Amino acid sequence: MNAVEIAAAVLLCAAVALGLVRLVIGPTNPDRFVSADLLSVVTTVSLAGLAAVFDSPLYLDVAMIYGVLSFVGTVALARVVEGNRS
Amino acid sequence: MSLPPLEIVLYAGAVSLLIIGLAGLVMSEHLVRLVLALGVAEAGGNLLLVLTGFRQGAVAPILLGAAPSGPMVDPIPQALVLTAIVIGVGVQALALALVLRVRRAYGTVHMSALRARLVEDLDEAAGLPPEGSREAPGVERPV
């Protein structure tokens, strides 16, 4: 790993830590869902970063699937919260 | 202080997932949380299986170009886990459907209330007077 990758890893770790704090202490449910969504975006980026670290394009497919499907999961959660409120 | 090798870290993570899941299976009070705990335990088991084929410095078992560059990890546990994950979703969906059905039949999804109701039903089926289970709910009744 070179310096750029290490810097990216440190930043991503910080993002994960902050998201995890919000997931656990989040006072309301929407806070937790937003933090889960944030964590899935961070995961997508870190999967792409792992593909760069491993120097192999194979892992990019995983990041693509994650990025596309996390939207569906988040939308389902959001719809449920919305339906609960109305 | 020497750090544990990478395999031990991963193995410890898998084992702790398995333990957390099993503890949740035994201790959870709500049926949906039981299903969640089952998923966690299943994730630990899957990771454990994949770890048996892992070794450091190996590449993924997918050929890019002609010759593989260096050693590869074992593809057979990966193939096993691939099917196990998909089956896990089916099991989870079926378990949730059963939880919904239990809710429809008994009106509750809490373990203790459900257990009391089941004991009452068993008593009624066995022709025992229902007072016993109400007065001493903790006592095991002969089934």
Added chain:
Amino acid sequence: MYWITVLVVAVMVLSALAVLLLPNLLAAVAASSVVSLALSVVFVIVRAPDVAMTEAAVGAGLSGVILVLALRRLGLWGLGDDNRPQPERFSGTGDDA
């Protein structure tokens, strides 16, 4: 690479604990999706891209959707901190929620 692995495993185990300990069931579902997301990164680290992709598809999209639909149908919203009692449609229970 070593410390990244340690961090991802730690996130995975912590959110698995959160699945069991969070009082709110919807929050537990969110935590379980975080478990499977960290697990997918771990699968990439152990060089299993196929399994990682399956776990990503299942954990990100499918499992959460199924759990949330079932929870919505159960109607057991509160279950803990922000509890709001639901009208009980079943007779003779009273022990619920």
Added chain:
Amino acid sequence: MRNFTSLLFAGGLGFFLLVLAADLPLGAPPMLAGQGVLAEGAAATGAANLVTAVVLAYRGIDTLGELSILFAAAAGVGLVLGRARRRPDAEADPEGGFILLAAADLLFPLLVIVGLYIVLHGHLTPGGGFQGGVVLAAAFFLPLLGRPRNALDHAVIGWIEGLAGAVFVGIGLWALAARGEFLAPLLGKGTLGALFSAGTLPLLYIAVGLKVGAEIAGLMSTLQETEAAGS
């Protein structure tokens, strides 16, 4: 008390597993079967993705069994929940907002393309029928989240599912007739890494993808429809 014994049980099991870890050959070379697959799998099946080679060529009949388990689970969900009983006076969910509707319309073709790519390249890159099937199911389920009044046609889903299963078994029987083994690889191997290679494996994976996608879409649709009717 019960929690205490449970924790004791869990802790004991954890200790047992950790002790077991001390003797595990972690990081050792693969088992003999794995070594064999790594050495000869690509030449024997023509698939660049050795996991696909194991799933469809070496353990094809296991995959068939797994498909039947998934079918049983989906059928069990339908059976346990009963048919969708949408009362005419039932108050349906409101439609999604503009963002959800627009995103669903925009993402639908993208999801279908990604799913088909994952299914079709299952023998070359990571992915395959299971993952692609899940993506396809999500593609067809996403519009339902935005417009809850619409519903998937369960008859069409059943036809797709049955047809895909029949294709899978049919390819297996064809191999039985031609080569004397159920689900033996057929057709030319092609060049390693080309899209049209690996004989019947891509066809099998397309069947798996359609079947898994139809089953999971039907499953989610069942859960959502009956939910709208109230429990």
